[in-house]
Amino acid sequence: MNAHDTPRIRMALPRARGSLAAGTMFLLLALTGPIEGLRAQDADAAPRPMTIVDLIEVPSLGDARISPDGSRLLFVRRDADWEENGTVAHIWRVDADGENLIQVTNGENGETSPRWSPDGSRIAFLARRGEDEHTQIYLLNAMGGEANALTGHPTAVSSITWAPDGSGIYFVAGDELSEEEKARREAGDDVYAFDENYRQSHIWQVSVEDGETSRVTEGDFSVTGYSLSRDGTHIAFHRGASPLFEGVDRREVWVMRADGSDARQLTRNSVPEYNARLSPDNQWVAFHADSNEDFDFYYNDNLFLVPASGDGEARMLLPDMPHGVDAIAWSGDGGAIFFRANTGVREELMRVDVGDERLTQLTEGDHQVINWHYAPALDTHVFGLNRADNRGDLWMMRGGGSPERVTRVFDYLTEDFVQPRQEAVQWQGEDGVEVEGLLFYPLGYEEGTRHPLVVQTHGGPAASDKFQFSTAGNFVQVLNGMGYFVFKPNYRGSTGYGDDFLRNMVGNYFDQAHLDVMTGVDHLIELGLVDGERMAKMGWSAGGHMTNKIITHTGRFQAAASGAGAANWVSMYAQSDIRVYRTPWFGGTPWEEDAPVDQYWQDSPLREVWRVNTPTIFLVGEEDARVPMPQSVEMYRGLKHNGVPTHLYVAPRAGHGWTELRHQLFKANVHLDWFERWVHGREYEWEEAPESEEEARATAAID
Numbered sequence: 001m002n003a004h005d006t007p008r009i010r011m012a013l014p015r016a017r018g019s020l021a022a023g024t025m026f027l028l029l030a031l032t033g034p035i036e037g038l039r040a041q042d043a044d045a046a047p048r049p050m051t052i053v054d055l056i057e058v059p060s061l062g063d064a065r066i067s068p069d070g071s072r073l074l075f076v077r078r079d080a081d082w083e084e085n086g087t088v089a090h091i092w093r094v095d096a097d098g099e100n101l102i103q104v105t106n107g108e109n110g111e112t113s114p115r116w117s118p119d120g121s122r123i124a125f126l127a128r129r130g131e132d133e134h135t136q137i138y139l140l141n142a143m144g145g146e147a148n149a150l151t152g153h154p155t156a157v158s159s160i161t162w163a164p165d166g167s168g169i170y171f172v173a174g175d176e177l178s179e180e181e182k183a184r185r186e187a188g189d190d191v192y193a194f195d196e197n198y199r200q201s202h203i204w205q206v207s208v209e210d211g212e213t214s215r216v217t218e219g220d221f222s223v224t225g226y227s228l229s230r231d232g233t234h235i236a237f238h239r240g241a242s243p244l245f246e247g248v249d250r251r252e253v254w255v256m257r258a259d260g261s262d263a264r265q266l267t268r269n270s271v272p273e274y275n276a277r278l279s280p281d282n283q284w285v286a287f288h289a290d291s292n293e294d295f296d297f298y299y300n301d302n303l304f305l306v307p308a309s310g311d312g313e314a315r316m317l318l319p320d321m322p323h324g325v326d327a328i329a330w331s332g333d334g335g336a337i338f339f340r341a342n343t344g345v346r347e348e349l350m351r352v353d354v355g356d357e358r359l360t361q362l363t364e365g366d367h368q369v370i371n372w373h374y375a376p377a378l379d380t381h382v383f384g385l386n387r388a389d390n391r392g393d394l395w396m397m398r399g400g401g402s403p404e405r406v407t408r409v410f411d412y413l414t415e416d417f418v419q420p421r422q423e424a425v426q427w428q429g430e431d432g433v434e435v436e437g438l439l440f441y442p443l444g445y446e447e448g449t450r451h452p453l454v455v456q457t458h459g460g461p462a463a464s465d466k467f468q469f470s471t472a473g474n475f476v477q478v479l480n481g482m483g484y485f486v487f488k489p490n491y492r493g494s495t496g497y498g499d500d501f502l503r504n505m506v507g508n509y510f511d512q513a514h515l516d517v518m519t520g521v522d523h524l525i526e527l528g529l530v531d532g533e534r535m536a537k538m539g540w541s542a543g544g545h546m547t548n549k550i551i552t553h554t555g556r557f558q559a560a561a562s563g564a565g566a567a568n569w570v571s572m573y574a575q576s577d578i579r580v581y582r583t584p585w586f587g588g589t590p591w592e593e594d595a596p597v598d599q600y601w602q603d604s605p606l607r608e609v610w611r612v613n614t615p616t617i618f619l620v621g622e623e624d625a626r627v628p629m630p631q632s633v634e635m636y637r638g639l640k641h642n643g644v645p646t647h648l649y650v651a652p653r654a655g656h657g658w659t660e661l662r663h664q665l666f667k668a669n670v671h672l673d674w675f676e677r678w679v680h681g682r683e684y685e686w687e688e689a690p691e692s693e694e695e696a697r698a699t700a701a702i703d
Contacts, residue, residue, distance in 0.1 A: 049481030459541030621654030
């Protein structure tokens with residue numbers, strides 16, 4: 001890949017607070033070089049290993065949008081805020097050549113979803129400011145100044161899209177509580193019916209001239225996604241009986257006029273569908289779905305076309321392609337569809353010509369294409385490249401040209417810190433099928449030496465680990481700095497390797513998946529890399545399921561950590577907020593006649609918890625709806641009863657992911673403490689959170 005490297009840009013502004021928090025002002029500085037005093041270390045200091053806090057403080061970029069004239073980009077940068085114990089997002093602007101980087105917004109609660117007006121004169125974004133009870137749409141002159149609220153909607157606004165003529169903005173919002181419902185809640189009369197206490201979500205439009213809003217859709221259903229046609233006359237959307245994730249397989253693709261009239265249902269199946277997009281001539285709708293061409297469920301995501309008229313069946317493009325489709329966009333002339341393709345340990349941008357289904361790969365490298373957006377009028381792609389040494393700086397690709405780098409936010413990661421070597425590895429599973437994964441080397445690794453190993457298994461399980469800059473969630477760089485290899489196997493059930501590979505767990509969740517992990521471990525031992533007597537296992541969600549299975553399958557690991565993992569598939573099926581993806585694993589539900597309960601129990605780690613002798617900790621969010629806390633409790637109590645060293649750590653307020661910064665720090669610390677204790681028999685010194693301004697002042701006063 002050829003790259004045009006722009007002058008170095010480093011964004012490291014601390015979060016500004018105070019007088020600017022109530023409004024939006026351009027920060028009157030254009031960053032064309034490093035900001036003095038904000039580097040992680042002095043310019044002449046040698047790069048050092050990363051700490052947990054370093055990883056937590058790595059920013060993220062996303063939601064990039066190119067201006068109508070192609071000269072500038074807007075994007076969202078999200079940074080750690082220890083004062084708030086979370087992250088804050090602000091909107092930034094940069095010229096397409098990487099120059100004149102400017103922070104555009106600085107509200108106290110942050111801003112997201114920047115959208116250029118069609119003429120490029122204004123910017124719409126989402127924020128909650130001042131007296132706002134909910135997130136609203138704000139408008140800002142593209143040349144700077146103060147932002148003004150466009151909406152005062154009674155519920156939170158999301159998913160904004162400009163009308164092509166600039167007269168209005170479409171958005172999605174949940175239905176408002178009735179006055180009676182509000183009065184009951186205020187009086188404490190708030191008993192609710194489980195799984196029925198939701199509000200339907202619908203499309204609205206707001207006039208830019210006067211802020212008047214009007215409904216586009218209405219009824220006892222939810223719009224869970226939509227896209228406006230190029231000419232602004234039609235909307236393709238996904239409609240379901242409710243906004244609950246549980247109903248994802250019963251949402252269908254619809255199309256209607258932009259005012260909500262003439263709504264037509266285009267699909268009728270029982271598979272999840274995503275990203276419906278109208279062709280430029282409004283004749284076709286493209287979407288992707290977890291299905292084969294017969295709309296049987298649980299396959300790699302495939303690309304489909306359906307007539308927008310409603311007359312005709314959907315057909316699959318590229319039926320023989322093994323990759324998964326993650327996002328789509330029509331080309332400017334409608335002759336092709338661009339899409340992000342999951343190819344296993346990589347994510348690439350591809351193009352398929354609709355007429356002859358000729359497939360062309362547009363990017364190539366050890367990376368993930370992330371945060372991709374296509375501007376058809378300019379025939380320009382904007383995206384991030386997440387690589388081993390870069391978390392996702394923004395790139396542009398115009399027409400058939402090569403990608404050109406725009407930002408250099410993450411240059412400091414290699415200038416200030418030593419980054420681990422990362423490579424793809426392949427081996428044969430127990431049944432002879434080739435399996436792939438990623439291996440991260442210890443810092444300072446010397447050929448011929450064996451090191452301890454931490455195996456990390458990804459969630460999903462319909463997902464795959466890809467080349468990337470690892471984050472605080474799995475703290476790979478810290479483990480590498482402590483002398484561990486880190487191994488991420490894309491075990492059977494992973495996406496990007498064809499349907500047979502993905503569907504191996506249909507009918508039997510733990511068929512080859514856990515064996516793929518162990519044959520991968522043995523492969524690394526045979527290569528002379530890993531010390532098989534010093535190994536640990538960890539994972540979250542499906543990676544936690546795998547950890548729970550592994551410790552009942554083998555005692556070869558000296559330590560383990562299971563995050564949000566399933567113990568008992570029968571109780572898990574009923575407790576979780578989603579079942580549709582799990583039903584195929586066991587061949588039916590546990591509550592139907594002649595239910596395959598034996599298979600549910602056969603694949604439940606709890607069934608063989610008596611075999612566990614590996615010291616194991618469990619971690620879960622107290623409010624986790626996906627893999628509820630009782631699953632971790634069942635495993636923990638089983639180990640505790642049997643005298644196996646164990647602890648269960650519960651994060652208050654946390655759902656399936658731990659988002660509070662101090663929770664993230666604790667999570668990494670407790671993993672490292674546990675692994676060091678049981679793998680090496682040595683103590684670990686916990687990292688502490690940075691001092692707040694108030695704490696720093698108190699410390700200075702004491703000194």
